[in-house]
Amino acid sequence: MEISNRLTKLPSQFFATLVKKVAVAVSEGRDVINLGQGNPDQPTPKHIVQALQKAVENPDTHKYSPFRGTDEFKQAAADFYKREYNVDLDPDSEIAVLFGTKIGLVELPLALMNEGDLFLLPDPGYPDYLSGAGIANVTYDTMPLHSEHGFLPDYKELTDKQKEKAKLLYLNYPNNPTGATASLAFFDETVQLAKCNNIGIVHDFAYGAIGFDGDKPVSFMQAEGAKEVGIELYTLSKTYNMAGWRVGFAVGNAKMIEAINLLQDHLFVSIFPALQHAAATALSSSQECVDELVNLYEGRRNTLINECNRIGWKVNAPKGSFFAWLPIPEGFQSEEFADYLLAKADVAVAAGNGFGTFGEGYVRIGLLVDEGRIIEAISRIEKLNIFKP
Numbered sequence: 001m002e003i004s005n006r007l008t009k010l011p012s013q014f015f016a017t018l019v020k021k022v023a024v025a026v027s028e029g030r031d032v033i034n035l036g037q038g039n040p041d042q043p044t045p046k047h048i049v050q051a052l053q054k055a056v057e058n059p060d061t062h063k064y065s066p067f068r069g070t071d072e073f074k075q076a077a078a079d080f081y082k083r084e085y086n087v088d089l090d091p092d093s094e095i096a097v098l099f100g101t102k103i104g105l106v107e108l109p110l111a112l113m114n115e116g117d118l119f120l121l122p123d124p125g126y127p128d129y130l131s132g133a134g135i136a137n138v139t140y141d142t143m144p145l146h147s148e149h150g151f152l153p154d155y156k157e158l159t160d161k162q163k164e165k166a167k168l169l170y171l172n173y174p175n176n177p178t179g180a181t182a183s184l185a186f187f188d189e190t191v192q193l194a195k196c197n198n199i200g201i202v203h204d205f206a207y208g209a210i211g212f213d214g215d216k217p218v219s220f221m222q223a224e225g226a227k228e229v230g231i232e233l234y235t236l237s238k239t240y241n242m243a244g245w246r247v248g249f250a251v252g253n254a255k256m257i258e259a260i261n262l263l264q265d266h267l268f269v270s271i272f273p274a275l276q277h278a279a280a281t282a283l284s285s286s287q288e289c290v291d292e293l294v295n296l297y298e299g300r301r302n303t304l305i306n307e308c309n310r311i312g313w314k315v316n317a318p319k320g321s322f323f324a325w326l327p328i329p330e331g332f333q334s335e336e337f338a339d340y341l342l343a344k345a346d347v348a349v350a351a352g353n354g355f356g357t358f359g360e361g362y363v364r365i366g367l368l369v370d371e372g373r374i375i376e377a378i379s380r381i382e383k384l385n386i387f388k389p
């Protein structure tokens, strides 16, 4: 049986190769410090686990969920946006429940785009945006993110033709992989671009909870008129260490939300009700666990940046997310440098070109191991004598 043309055209999963390389090194008995992945290392807070345990004992939760998710979860999501961002949302028409945001990001081009429409994606960017383009079989152009422009797209670089054909535009701040954050002024500019050119905006707010130095990341929904032009995707994966639970939601523009819901009516019967109850508990309870998590990542970030600077690796501190985006030394390509660190120092990092053409020249490091391991990783790199203190 041949697989469909649609599947043969999908982009290759760049990071599957990294996982394999690390697995080979580990199977050889090497003590690999894996800074290459994006999987939160801390457990889900106890009160959320207990909420699931209790809910699962109630047979009512064993039935099908309502197609579009439970009222309790959607109301909790609306209350969360009101409390955290002062944004008003109607739980029925302006919130869609998602099995994690990866699925939403892949569903959106399928739900909203037609032949001839153009999809605008950031480069570097989260690789699964390309999976969405591939599955929907739509054309995309990339918007380069340069360090001189704070890793924000420069809308002045878009051509008239791109603006005319664009139907959807994806953004992601705090940003994976660069760790950059966006200001409300940038989101205001985005709303203007969208209104003038009739472009739907999708803001991937996966790292919305993780801002450093006391700066709370801005929600796209806080920009005036955002709801008229776009939506925001929020996941519980990072905020509450619930990556394996697969739960998130989209908020904002009612037409875009309806398109997701319509597609999902045909694909799913929403998430296990007990899990939706636990997710509602996460959003509605004390957020002290989130503050503790952000402090933990900030401590790791400070250690990493101090250690890099100590050995002469000149790097900038990320402002949010749990990633650091580090320029590689001259004479290397990103993938070559990542392979070199794995071979010579048993340190795994993600090569920047895996996130797009403009990721070349960088590697991404995840702040997902404890500070002792970060110090150990950088001291192993120090011994390679590539940097001059």
Ligand SMILES: Cc1ncc(COP(=O)(O)O)c(C=O)c1O
Binding pocket: 038, 099, 100, 101, 102, 103, 126, 172, 176, 204, 206, 234, 235, 236, 237, 243, 246, 247, 248
């Ligand atoms: C930028 C970005 N968006 C979305 C996701 C997907 O998160 P989830 O599907 O767990 O909600 C990730 C996960 O790593 C991510 O890094």
